Amino acid sequence: MSRLTHLDDQGNANMVDVSDKQITFREAVAYAEVQMRPDTLALITEGGHKKGDVLAVARIAGIQAAKRTSDLIPLCHPLMLSKVALELVPNGERNVVEITATCKLSGQTGVEMEALTAATVAGLTIYDMCKAVDKEMVISAVKVLAKSGGKSGDWTAEKATC
Amino acid sequence: MSRLTHLDDQGNANMVDVSDKQITFREAVAYAEVQMRPDTLALITEGGHKKGDVLAVARIAGIQAAKRTSDLIPLCHPLMLSKVALELVPNGERNVVEITATCKLSGQTGVEMEALTAATVAGLTIYDMCKAVDKEMVISAVKVLAKSGGKSGDWTAEKATC
Amino acid sequence: MSRLTHLDDQGNANMVDVSDKQITFREAVAYAEVQMRPDTLALITEGGHKKGDVLAVARIAGIQAAKRTSDLIPLCHPLMLSKVALELVPNGERNVVEITATCKLSGQTGVEMEALTAATVAGLTIYDMCKAVDKEMVISAVKVLAKSGGKSGDWTAEKATC
Amino acid sequence: MSRLTHLDDQGNANMVDVSDKQITFREAVAYAEVQMRPDTLALITEGGHKKGDVLAVARIAGIQAAKRTSDLIPLCHPLMLSKVALELVPNGERNVVEITATCKLSGQTGVEMEALTAATVAGLTIYDMCKAVDKEMVISAVKVLAKSGGKSGDWTAEKATC
Amino acid sequence: MSRLTHLDDQGNANMVDVSDKQITFREAVAYAEVQMRPDTLALITEGGHKKGDVLAVARIAGIQAAKRTSDLIPLCHPLMLSKVALELVPNGERNVVEITATCKLSGQTGVEMEALTAATVAGLTIYDMCKAVDKEMVISAVKVLAKSGGKSGDWTAEKATC
Amino acid sequence: MSRLTHLDDQGNANMVDVSDKQITFREAVAYAEVQMRPDTLALITEGGHKKGDVLAVARIAGIQAAKRTSDLIPLCHPLMLSKVALELVPNGERNVVEITATCKLSGQTGVEMEALTAATVAGLTIYDMCKAVDKEMVISAVKVLAKSGGKSGDWTAEKATC
Numbered sequence: 001m002s003r004l005t006h007l008d009d010q011g012n013a014n015m016v017d018v019s020d021k022q023i024t025f026r027e028a029v030a031y032a033e034v035q036m037r038p039d040t041l042a043l044i045t046e047g048g049h050k051k052g053d054v055l056a057v058a059r060i061a062g063i064q065a066a067k068r069t070s071d072l073i074p075l076c077h078p079l080m081l082s083k084v085a086l087e088l089v090p091n092g093e094r095n096v097v098e099i100t101a102t103c104k105l106s107g108q109t110g111v112e113m114e115a116l117t118a119a120t121v122a123g124l125t126i127y128d129m130c131k132a133v134d135k136e137m138v139i140s141a142v143k144v145l146a147k148s149g150g151k152s153g154d155w156t157a158e159k160a161t162c
Numbered sequence: 163m164s165r166l167t168h169l170d171d172q173g174n175a176n177m178v179d180v181s182d183k184q185i186t187f188r189e190a191v192a193y194a195e196v197q198m199r200p201d202t203l204a205l206i207t208e209g210g211h212k213k214g215d216v217l218a219v220a221r222i223a224g225i226q227a228a229k230r231t232s233d234l235i236p237l238c239h240p241l242m243l244s245k246v247a248l249e250l251v252p253n254g255e256r257n258v259v260e261i262t263a264t265c266k267l268s269g270q271t272g273v274e275m276e277a278l279t280a281a282t283v284a285g286l287t288i289y290d291m292c293k294a295v296d297k298e299m300v301i302s303a304v305k306v307l308a309k310s311g312g313k314s315g316d317w318t319a320e321k322a323t324c
Numbered sequence: 325m326s327r328l329t330h331l332d333d334q335g336n337a338n339m340v341d342v343s344d345k346q347i348t349f350r351e352a353v354a355y356a357e358v359q360m361r362p363d364t365l366a367l368i369t370e371g372g373h374k375k376g377d378v379l380a381v382a383r384i385a386g387i388q389a390a391k392r393t394s395d396l397i398p399l400c401h402p403l404m405l406s407k408v409a410l411e412l413v414p415n416g417e418r419n420v421v422e423i424t425a426t427c428k429l430s431g432q433t434g435v436e437m438e439a440l441t442a443a444t445v446a447g448l449t450i451y452d453m454c455k456a457v458d459k460e461m462v463i464s465a466v467k468v469l470a471k472s473g474g475k476s477g478d479w480t481a482e483k484a485t486c
Numbered sequence: 487m488s489r490l491t492h493l494d495d496q497g498n499a500n501m502v503d504v505s506d507k508q509i510t511f512r513e514a515v516a517y518a519e520v521q522m523r524p525d526t527l528a529l530i531t532e533g534g535h536k537k538g539d540v541l542a543v544a545r546i547a548g549i550q551a552a553k554r555t556s557d558l559i560p561l562c563h564p565l566m567l568s569k570v571a572l573e574l575v576p577n578g579e580r581n582v583v584e585i586t587a588t589c590k591l592s593g594q595t596g597v598e599m600e601a602l603t604a605a606t607v608a609g610l611t612i613y614d615m616c617k618a619v620d621k622e623m624v625i626s627a628v629k630v631l632a633k634s635g636g637k638s639g640d641w642t643a644e645k646a647t648c
Numbered sequence: 649m650s651r652l653t654h655l656d657d658q659g660n661a662n663m664v665d666v667s668d669k670q671i672t673f674r675e676a677v678a679y680a681e682v683q684m685r686p687d688t689l690a691l692i693t694e695g696g697h698k699k700g701d702v703l704a705v706a707r708i709a710g711i712q713a714a715k716r717t718s719d720l721i722p723l724c725h726p727l728m729l730s731k732v733a734l735e736l737v738p739n740g741e742r743n744v745v746e747i748t749a750t751c752k753l754s755g756q757t758g759v760e761m762e763a764l765t766a767a768t769v770a771g772l773t774i775y776d777m778c779k780a781v782d783k784e785m786v787i788s789a790v791k792v793l794a795k796s797g798g799k800s801g802d803w804t805a806e807k808a809t810c
Numbered sequence: 811m812s813r814l815t816h817l818d819d820q821g822n823a824n825m826v827d828v829s830d831k832q833i834t835f836r837e838a839v840a841y842a843e844v845q846m847r848p849d850t851l852a853l854i855t856e857g858g859h860k861k862g863d864v865l866a867v868a869r870i871a872g873i874q875a876a877k878r879t880s881d882l883i884p885l886c887h888p889l890m891l892s893k894v895a896l897e898l899v900p901n902g903e904r905n906v907v908e909i910t911a912t913c914k915l916s917g918q919t920g921v922e923m924e925a926l927t928a929a930t931v932a933g934l935t936i937y938d939m940c941k942a943v944d945k946e947m948v949i950s951a952v953k954v955l956a957k958s959g960g961k962s963g964d965w966t967a968e969k970a971t972c
Contacts, residue, residue, distance in 0.1 A: 019825055025829065029881040029902070056822070059822060059823065059824070060884045061821065063824065063825055063884055063885065064881070064884055066879065066882055067888050068881070079886045079888075080887065080889060080890065080917075081887065081888060081971065082827065082828045082829040082831075082887065082918060083826075083827040083828070083829055084824070084825045085818075085825065085827075086824065087822075104827065104829050105829070106829065
């Protein structure tokens with residue numbers, strides 16, 4: 001039967017021991033989106049430089065957050081990402097900014113948490129920069145889209161909707 | 163007309179100048195939830211010690227993340243929280259863990275971002291501890307429920323649904 | 325004759341060069357204890373959930389501190405722990421909480437400092453949570469119990485008493 | 487009857503709410519000592535520059551750790567220290583380095599944890615720099631010597647012995 | 649006669665005690681510049697989006713570094729900046745990017761170090777992003793241009809040239 | 811034609827993907843200098859313990875900053891330095907403190923940024939400790955002196971003057 005890997009027999013939380021795991025190439029892609037009013041989205045997308053800057057700040061915040069994942073999530077292992085990339089796409093039809101984060105490394109543990117942390121913090125940064133004009137934004141659909149590498153092999157999420 | 167307060171006339175992102183703002187008592191409440199399979203939720207809630215530990219780890223992660231908000235969100239001001247509290251409630255009907263974070267301080271800026279960061283990182287921590295048994299969890303409905311204090315006054319979100 | 329490895333010929337402190345050291349599996353176990361009044365210890369151990377929470381917070385603090393060791397101890401090398409575990413045992417006969425921290429990695433340097441930092445910060449966290457009821461707690465007997473791996477080989481402390 | 491202030495009615499750990507506390511001048515003094523072999527202590531104290539450097543590194547590590555206390559100890563409030571000072575005195579009679587840390591601020595919470603963290607990390611840094619020649623050092627007698635300010639008033643430890 | 653304020657009578661380094669200093673409004677402006685080849689500068693300034701992004705990343709890095717000054721510079725006091733702004737201007741005549749950083753707060757210590765750290769880290773970030781095409785960039789003229797507030801009063805640098 | 815490696819086709823900044831790079835031994839040496847008045851330099855160099863302490867603090871600050879480079883410079887990869895060393899030499903003829911920082915690792919990316927960050931933060935620390943007596947210090951000539959390892963091979967700067 002399933003049990004939570006971070007809890008030992010007494011139910012105490014500890015870091016999982018990955019000492020004996022193989023070092024393999026691993027990749028994970030995570031998603032998040034920020035829902036907002038149409039006029040808020042317009043403020044992000046209008047004009048040349050403005051668009052660049054709001055999304056640029058969120059992208060940088062996401063990249064830096066990925067590198068700090070083991071500092072934020074108590075039972076995550078420290079690891080050395082070889083790649084972090086964020087794509088932020090304003091979607092005018094759904095009135096969201098769609099955030100996709102990709103992380104890679106060769107190591108003993110997967111990088112889903114790094115990708116999720118990157119996507120989430122990018123979303124929080126968009127929230128921060130727009131909150132003066134829109135208090136009702138919602139960050140949602142935070143999930144792993146795909147992961148590869150490691151013993152459990154490749155995995156892709158079925159289409160999930162919020 | 164509205165404009166984004168973090169962008170100057172050239173569209174460059176900078177911290178908002180709060181030097182002349184009043185120091186007032188401020189409070190914010192934020193929400194997030196982690197959607198999961200029923201059997202995943204059961205692993206969190208079953209047994210005495212296990213329940214305590216999973217949610218205890220997430221609570222601590224959220225509290226610590228609140229204190230690091232200005233380190234994570236590039237344009238947030240550093241501030242000295244006088245209170246951070248997280249409530250994590252497993253909801254077996256909706257198969258979610260409901261997370262509510264409350265932050266307080268006396269200062270020149272609001273604490274929505276601190277509350278949002280606390281709720282989100284608590285959610286990511288639950289994700290991390292359960293991901294070995296459930297890859298399809300989704301964090302959603304991340305939003306501000308209420309804020310008080312400051313020039314813009316008190317504000318409570320209308321019932322938002324994901 | 326012995327000299328301190330972190331000091332160069334002029335007595336200047338620098339990080340030891342481990343570039344040419346072998347990558348080997350390394351493990352260290354460290355200990356610390358928090359001495360307190362019997363009634364303080366009783367507050368920690370009484371009741372089901374309370375016990376879980378005080379020691380759970382200290383355990384998480386210790387794990388996170390282990391990951392930040394190179395940030396705290398100036399001449400420590402950054403390294404990627406593959407395992408951190410803390411055991412916290414209230415001992416009613418001696419009126420102490422006994423803390424044992426174990427760290428593992430494959431790397432070029434030992435992990436004693438990580439284990440010591442984990443045990444110590446767990447002890448400080450217990451102090452913090454109990455200080456309102458007991459100002460005279462003492463953290464003591466902070467030491468390495470055993471280490472293995474690396475050129476200097478395995479080592480176990482003789483029974484040391486405070 | 488006493489209860490632990492960091493635990494709420496359900497035994498959940500949260501930061502104590504200090505929003506309504508007075509801002510007063512506060513000071514705390516903490517102590518720690520590192521026990522070592524006589525020849526290890528001699529390596530620290532012999533020679534002019536060497537002495538300076540080992541203790542200087544430990545002093546800096548302690549000062550920096552004091553500033554990071556709220557990042558290390560989960561339920562500590564962030565605060566703005568107005569003074570941190572460490573005194574490190576090699577004691578050849580007892581074969582220890584005696585560490586005294588003093589912290590000050592005007593704020594809503596006491597600074598015992600900052601002083602304890604400073605003293606402890608200074609001790610760990612001495613351990614790190616001497617561990618290649620002495621594996622059996624012990625850090626002990628970590629305690630608060632005195633505190634002043636705040637509602638609970640001034641307090642001085644009775645002579646505590648390890 | 650002058651002496652260094654961070655050293656006590658024994659020459660030991662400690663944080664200056666600012667407990668008794670007045671809380672006043674303080675502001676500092678610092679400068680740095682990155683010298684590079686004309687074709688390197690052209691890569692930064694050519695095209696619309698590219699220009700935005702290189703300088704946007706450097707600006708964000710500078711802002712975040714200002715907030716971490718007390719973590720980087722051992723004897724700096726923690727403080728709560730109310731404003732950080734960076735201006736980055738490519739100067740095609742001198743083949744430099746000119747960086748000006750402004751910091752503000754109400755507090756007990758000046759903010760020169762925060763402004764200097766912001767300007768310097770912004771410069772290092774430009775170096776990082778351009779180093780693949782230009783290994784011979786030089787960061788220079790890092791200095792305080794002006795400061796105001798505090799007991800020592802207002803001060804403006806005379807025209808300094810590198 | 812050259813393009814900036816941190817920008818993708820749309821000009822967005824992301825971490826360079828080093829997943830396929832060889833792990834090789836890498837070393838970099840960087841330089842910075844702090845220009846000051848003769849009497850300021852005399853305060854640093856006069857007396858035995860004082861000299862040790864000012865430069866010792868700067869050296870430690872530089873070492874710790876090297877370890878935090880990926881936290882400060884947004885697009886830097888996290889990496890595990892095997893060696894950091896700083897040399898700080900007061901030069902009475904030119905009235906500068908000359909700072910040379912050396913970093914080493916076996917990894918997939920170069921360590922220039924780590925060496926530059928170490929040298930720069932050491933310089934900022936000297937500035938901090940002397941600013942009460944000399945407001946017109948200037949940090950300059952921040953540059954890479956040499957690097958080795960990696961695909962681009964060894965490289966040594968021609969004599970650059972500020």
